[in-house]
Amino acid sequence: MKPTVVLVGRPNVGKSTLFNRLTKTRDALVADLPGLTRDRHYGHGRVGSRPYLVVDTGGFEPVVDEGIMFEMARQTLQAIDEADAVVFIVDGRVGITPQDKIIANRLRQSDRPVCVAVNKVEGMNENVVTADFHELGLGEPVAISAAHGEGVRHLINDVLAHFPEAEEEPEDKHPKFAVVGRPNVGKSTLVNAILGEERVIAFDAPGTTRDSIYIGFERNGHNYTIIDTAGVRRRSKVDDAIEKFSVIKTMKAIEDANVAVLVLDATQDVSDQDARVAGFVLETGRALVVAINKWEVATEEQRDRIKREIARKLAFLDFAKFHYISALQGKGVGDLFASIDQAYAAAMIKIPTPKLTRVLQLALERQQPPLSGRIRPKLRYAHQGGSNPPVVVVHGNALENVPASYWRYLEHTFMKLFKLQGTPLRVQFKKSENPFEAKAEKERAKRVHPGRRKQANAAKG
DSSP: OOOEEEEEOSTTSSHHHHHHHHHTSOOSOOOSSTTOOOSOEEEEEEETTEEEEEEEOOOOOTTOOSHHHHHHHHHHHHHHHHOSEEEEEEETTTOOOHHHHHHHHHHHHSSSOEEEEEEOOTTSOHHHHHHGGGGGOSSOOEEOBTTTTBTHHHHHHHHHTTSOOOOOOOOOOOOEEEEEOSTTSSHHHHHHHHHTSOOSOOOSSTTOOOSOEEEEEEETTEEEEEEEOOOOOOGGGOOOHHHHHHHHHHHHHHHHOSEEEEEEETTSOOOHHHHHHHHHHHHHTOEEEEEEEOTTTOOHHHHHHHHHHHHHHSGGGTTSEEEEOBTTTTBTSTTHHHHHHHHHHHHTOOOOHHHHHHHHHHHHHHOOOOOBTTBOOEEEEEEEEETTTTEEEEEEESGGGOOHHHHHHHHHHHHHHTTOTTOOOEEEEEEOOOHHHHHHHHHHHHTSOHHHHHHHHHHHO
16 A cells, blocks of 8 residues: 655645645645645655655644634644654744644644654755754654755655555556536535545535545445536636636546536526536536536425526536435435446447447438538448547548538437447548549559659659
8 A cells, every 4th residue: 555645734834835746746726825725635646666645735723613724624634644644844934833833732642653844945054944843843854845846855755764665556447527516516515425524625605625636435346536626607707816726727627537527506597607617528528417416405496497497508418417416415416426437438438340330321321411512421431539538430531511410410329329328429520542543643643754754753862
C-alpha cells in the first residue's frame, strides 16, 4: 500500500502549492487568498521509485465551533485520522503564530508522525528562519520553498524514510463519474450519500465547493472514482476570480470523467443554465445520468412542472436515464449505480467491424440517403473509430452530400440496435479511395511525352 501523506496548516501557508509540487500537477486551486481550499483533495506523488498518496486540506482553524471554517477543520481532522504521516506547513516569513502552537498541540494528540515544513524561505537564511519553530516540539523543521521546489525532495524523503517501499499497483480501469450542476442543487450532499460519510463539505450556501474533488471508493466489489465539482452559474454572474477558476476546473472534470451525473433541483424550474451544462456534457461526448434531487420536499405541482420542463428543455438527452432522488435521505441514490455502470459500459464498448457493417447495411435497406441532385451518397462499410464516446466511421463515396437528418438517423440506428443506453454516439464519414482512379492516373502518367517526362524528372532532381 502507498503511504498517505497529509498536508496540514493554517490558511494561506502554501499547502496547495506544495500539493501541486508533490503531485507534479495543477490540480489544486492556488491563489493569494486565505481559505481557498475547503475539502480534502487527494493526489498521487512519487519520489524516485517510491509512490505515495498526498492529501491537501483546507486552512486549519481548530478553535472555531461553527460555520464553514468549522466544517473545514472537521475535514482536516478526518484527513489526519486517515494519514500515515502529517506534514505541518508553517510560514517562514510570518514566523511562529499562536495558531501554529494550537495546531501543534492538536497534532501531538494524534499518533501520526509529524514533520514541520517551514515554507516561503527562498532568499532567506534557513538556519535562522527555522530556529523559532523548534518551539513547536515536533522535531527538526525542514526549510522549503513550495513555489520554487527548494528543499521539497529533502522533505518528502524524510517523511517517507520510515515506510517500506510500496509495490507498484497495476492500473485499474474503472468508472470515473463527475457530479455536476448549478450551485446549491445538492451535489456535495449526493456525494456524501454515495460514500456513506461526510467526505465533502455540504453547506446551505451556494458556492461552498470551489475545487473538483476526486475520491476513489469501492461499492459491491467494484472500484469507482467520484468527482465532486463546483456549481456552474451563468457566465454573466461569474465575477469572482476564484469562481472563474472553479468553473474551469468543473469543465476539466467533465472532460476527465467517463460519466457525468447531472443534478437538478426538483423544487426549481429547469433553467437555461441546466441546459447549458447538459449541452457541454453532450459536446464533450461524455455518458450521462440525470438525478432530480430534493424529490422528498417537492410539492405535487413542482413535480409535475419539472417533468414537463425536462420533456421540453432537455429533450436532447433522450439517451440518458433519469432518476428522482433524495440525496439528504438517501432515497433512490443506490439506483444511480446501475445507470452509471450501464452508461460506462456503453461508452467504452468495443464493436467488431462486421457487426457495424451489417447494421449499416440494415439501415440502408430501411432508408437510403436522399439524392443530392443526380448523385446519391454510397455508404459501403463501417468500423469503430474510438470510445468514450463510441465513434463509428462510415466509408463511402459522395459522403459530403449526406444531410444532417440522415446523419442523426444513422446515430439513432446504431444506438438502438447496439442498446447503447446512457452515452451519445458519433458518426463520422470518410471518403473511400477509388482504386480504379489511382490506376487510371498511373496509366496517364505513362502516356506523357518522353521529353516532358524527362523535364519533370530533371525538375524533381
